[in-house]
Amino acid sequence: MxxxxxxxxxxIDAKLxxxxxxxxxxxAATAPxxxxxxxxxxxxxxxxxxxxxxxxxxxxxxxxxxxAANLSENERIVVTFxxxxxxxxxxxxxxxxxxxxxxxxxxxxxxxxxxxSCGFVVPVMEYAGxxxxxxxxxxxxxxxxxxxxDEQRAWVARQHLFFVATAPTGGAGHVNLxxxxxxxxxxxxxxAKLAYVDLFGSGIETVAHLKENGRVTVMLxxxxxxxxxxxxxxxxxxxxxxxxxxxxxxxxFDLPERAAxxxxxxxxxxxxxxxxxxxxxxxxxxxxxxxxxxxxxxxxEIRKGGPTAIRDYCDxxxxxxxxxxxxxxxxxxxxxxxxxxxxxxxxxxx
Numbered sequence: 001m002x003x004x005x006x007x008x009x010x011x012i013d014a015k016l017x018x019x020x021x022x023x024x025x026x027x028a029a030t031a032p033x034x035x036x037x038x039x040x041x042x043x044x045x046x047x048x049x050x051x052x053x054x055x056x057x058x059x060x061x062x063x064x065x066x067x068a069a070n071l072s073e074n075e076r077i078v079v080t081f082x083x084x085x086x087x088x089x090x091x092x093x094x095x096x097x098x099x100x101x102x103x104x105x106x107x108x109x110x111x112x113x114x115x116x117s118c119g120f121v122v123p124v125m126e127y128a129g130x131x132x133x134x135x136x137x138x139x140x141x142x143x144x145x146x147x148x149x150d151e152q153r154a155w156v157a158r159q160h161l162f163f164v165a166t167a168p169t170g171g172a173g174h175v176n177l178x179x180x181x182x183x184x185x186x187x188x189x190x191x192a193k194l195a196y197v198d199l200f201g202s203g204i205e206t207v208a209h210l211k212e213n214g215r216v217t218v219m220l221x222x223x224x225x226x227x228x229x230x231x232x233x234x235x236x237x238x239x240x241x242x243x244x245x246x247x248x249x250x251x252x253f254d255l256p257e258r259a260a261x262x263x264x265x266x267x268x269x270x271x272x273x274x275x276x277x278x279x280x281x282x283x284x285x286x287x288x289x290x291x292x293x294x295x296x297x298x299x300x301e302i303r304k305g306g307p308t309a310i311r312d313y314c315d316x317x318x319x320x321x322x323x324x325x326x327x328x329x330x331x332x333x334x335x336x337x338x339x340x341x342x343x344x345x346x347x348x349x350x
């Protein structure tokens with residue numbers, strides 16, 4: 001079926017539940033009220049305990065200490081599923097989470113906002129099997145440092161996907177967890193500085209949260225080869241196309257020409273903490289190919305709407321976050337009221 005750029009879902013119906021049951025991994029993010037403390041990202045094998053309890057209630061097992069602490073403070077959580085197999089799709093379940101009494105690692109979530117969007121930047125990965133003892137073996141403590149070693153930098157450069165988590169200040173507002181990808185969009189600039197090119201998409205949560213408080217966590221997972229997760233906490237800044245230095249920074253990236261029309265901004269992250277752990281609890285998957293639907297979609301929009309079509313879309317839908325925080329500055333496109341009505345709906349603010 002053709003996917004909209006983004007849609008709100010009234011509930012978890014039988015069709016969505018069947019899709020969720022087929023996913024191999026879930027990603028959860030929580031955040032403390034204080035923006036000087038990091039957002040938490042956790043990756044879990046979905047078949048190790050994820051379940052749909054009702055039309056707007058889900059649960060999963062394996063919550064770590066950071067997730068538990070954040071939920072005890074404000075209960076806000078988002079669970080993100082990204083399709084590695086089949087058609088591109090991302091589903092986010094925002095809600096209010098609590099630890100189940102007597103089972104401190106089980107999180108039950110009352111879903112307050114369910115949404116889906118196209119997972120155009122998520123690569124195709126082929127399932128290769130479960131890792132021995134991945135659900136029961138105790139995880140070793142991560143190695144922690146303040147910057148990336150040369151070996152870690154080389155490993156990061158080989159990954160095809162990364163996740164970015166941000167959140168507004170305080171106990172209200174939506175935590176965001178977004179998969180990011182597409183070849184050559186991510187760069188380690190220095191041992192303690194990362195950057196990525198932010199591509200056209202349905203929402204602007206990451207940019208809005210960074211403008212509001214700057215905190216960000218980046219996570220990379222290795223599903224093939226040695227199982228591994230690296231998380232990098234830090235302070236992020238958004239460099240928009242009209243800002244001084246944008247072009248110089250953009251020249252650091254070797255993006256294909258067809259990606260140029262999908263650029264929105266560049267995000268820079270100065271690292272405070274890097275954790276490195278073995279991830280044997282995750283399934284083994286092998287990289288198959290990058291998806292190119294984002295570039296083909298953008299090219300189609302430009303054919304239909306002219307050379308400013310993508311910027312027009314961003315001006316309509318990327319000006320503010322779900323929580324009404326400022327997003328991208330307008331590109332200055334002259335969007336008519338009719339175009340605005342045709343392009344805008346709340347489901348696209350994901």
